Amino acid sequence: MTQTNLSNRFVGWPRGKLLGGSSAINAMYLMEPGQHVRRNEEKGNFTPFSPRVQSVVSISYDTSTHESGGPMQVSYLAVIINITANWTSALADAGYPTLEALNGGVTMGAFITPSSINPANWTRTYSRSAYIDSLPPRSNLHIFPQATVT
Structure with missing residues (x-):
């Protein structure tokens, strides 16, 4: 599909x-874009949908930007190596804020990004595994694997 802002290329x-x-x-990795790159609500902002699709597991985070019970599993690594563990404190020492509300719109600061991993069995969670695989057989569900989404 040609794009207007790419000289119709x-x-x-x-x-x-x-x-x-x-x-x-x-x-x-599973996080929203910062507010400085978000589009208007009427253009399809991800924010209204994000908290409802996930279940965050472990580490310190701002609960106001997350819910639980959603089909997408969001967690942090079970083992964090030293370079990762020291990341936020090193950036804090350099004057950057430590963030706990990644989905709150501010993404400029030090944080460890959550991953779309189910900590129960350490498998990837993605849109198919969260929304399609869990469904019982249905006569009204038609999947077109060769379709192009634009």
């Missing part, structure tokens, strides 16, 4: 060509 982005899209092949 098409730029291929061969990612996520499987059921579940790019959520199945990314680095398993």
Whole structure:
């Protein structure tokens, strides 16, 4: 699909060509973009939907930006190596704030990014595993694996 802001050019982005899209092949990080890069609510902001889809497990975080009981499992690494463990304190020593509300709109600061990993069995959680795999067989669910999403 051509893009107006790219001088009406098409730029291929061969990612996520499987059921579940790019959520199945990314680095398993799960956080919202900062408010400085967000679009208006009427243009499809992710914020209203984010808290309802996840269940955050472990580490300190701001509970006002998360809920629990959603199908997407969000957790932190079971083992954090020293360079990662010292990340937030090193940046705090350099004058950067330590963030606990990653989905609160401010993403400039020190934080450890949560991952879309189910800590019960350490498997990736993504849109297909969260929303499709758990469904019973249904006659009204039709999946078109060769369809292109634009």
